[in-house]
Amino acid sequence: MKHLTIATEAEKNADFRRVLWTGTYTQLVIMTIPPDGEIGAEVHPETDQILTFVSGVGEATVDGSKRKVAQGDLVCVPAGAKHNFVNTGPNPLVLYTVYGPPEHADGAVHKTKEEADQLEESGLDEPPA
Numbered sequence: 100m101k102h103l104t105i106a107t108e109a110e111k112n113a114d115f116r117r118v119l120w121t122g123t124y125t126q127l128v129i130m131t132i133p134p135d136g137e138i139g140a141e142v143h144p145e146t147d148q149i150l151t152f153v154s155g156v157g158e159a160t161v162d163g164s165k166r167k168v169a170q171g172d173l174v175c176v177p178a179g180a181k182h183n184f185v186n187t188g189p190n191p192l193v194l195y196t197v198y199g200p201p202e203h204a205d206g207a208v209h210k211t212k213e214e215a216d217q218l219e220e221s222g223l224d225e226p227p228a
Contacts, residue, residue: 126201155192201226
């Protein structure tokens, strides 16, 4: 069993992305997006994603629809939907997200978006088979 106080774990996180738990069918990840930062437009062809916002403010774009997000909001992104999340506030945008199936390498820690992008492009951030 993995037991966490997820909002506390997310708030303590200074890394862009940190995988907290990977199961057979889902994965739990915390993220901290700095002011003026973003996740980056992406599509997960075979992965659903649920994002829950812990603190900060931002803008969610999913398949062209835009919506402001803040603490307590949850956004569901179906597989195949183009999406991006942008920090529009002066403080970090902190969130946790659940992927189904897993999207990243088990235990992955990406200090910055640039590091995350580099590891993804090089094939070093692949989910378990």
